[in-house]
Amino acid sequence: MSPNQFFTAPNNLSRAVGQYLTPFQRKLLEKSLQENLPELYRQRVEIMLLADRGKSQAEICQILGCSPATANRWILVAQSGMAHEWQKRRRGRPQKVNEQYLERLKELVSHSPRDFGYAFERWTGGWLSKQLEKECGLKLSGQHINRLLKHIFPQSNNLAPKEINIPSNSRLIIRDLPLPNSVNSPGSLFIGGSLD
Numbered sequence: 001m002s003p004n005q006f007f008t009a010p011n012n013l014s015r016a017v018g019q020y021l022t023p024f025q026r027k028l029l030e031k032s033l034q035e036n037l038p039e040l041y042r043q044r045v046e047i048m049l050l051a052d053r054g055k056s057q058a059e060i061c062q063i064l065g066c067s068p069a070t071a072n073r074w075i076l077v078a079q080s081g082m083a084h085e086w087q088k089r090r091r092g093r094p095q096k097v098n099e100q101y102l103e104r105l106k107e108l109v110s111h112s113p114r115d116f117g118y119a120f121e122r123w124t125g126g127w128l129s130k131q132l133e134k135e136c137g138l139k140l141s142g143q144h145i146n147r148l149l150k151h152i153f154p155q156s157n158n159l160a161p162k163e164i165n166i167p168s169n170s171r172l173i174i175r176d177l178p179l180p181n182s183v184n185s186p187g188s189l190f191i192g193g194s195l196d
Contacts, residue, residue, distance in 0.1 A: 025084045026049070047074035048074050050063065057072055097140070108131060108132070125149075129141060
């Protein structure tokens with residue numbers, strides 16, 4: 001039995017007495033199936049509609065080929081009365097870093113660490129992480145700070161053996177560190193002032 005057999009004729013679904021969905025929610029979900037949805041989102045809607053028609057988690061998994069955890073998650077959304085907000089539930093981990101955090105990171109890299117009481121002259125991802133944790137209460141690894149810097153300053157994504165200064169008024173330089181045998185290693189990242 002293919003999943004589309006249940007969802008090609010919205011009139012069939014409208015006649016079914018729903019267990020969890022209000023008529024408004026059911027109609028909204030049925031209408032969204034008529035749109036060009038990505039497969040993942042289509043599956044979410046189908047799970048909630050099947051659950052509303054009385055299908056068990058096991059039956060839904062068999063019909064749609066989804067995992068029990070996925071089926072359970074979206075059955076619970078339907079049961080909790082939140083099916084009309086299905087698009088608000090994003091995939092993946094919630095984002096920790098907000099615009100305020102990124103703005104503060106930009107401010108920090110435009111100043112010397114000495115301005116903040118440190119004895120050294122160059123920022124590293126680790127030290128930026130520690131300073132931002134003090135100020136914002138969010139602990140990120142130095143590697144993640146380096147990724148954020150590459151995102152903030154995209155011109156540094158194409159690292160070449162030469163230095164790349166970012167921005168022009170900043171004291172920050174991002175470049176590859178040479179290995180002892182003078183071969184550049186793309187995984188090594190230096191953040192700080194000039195090495196000259």
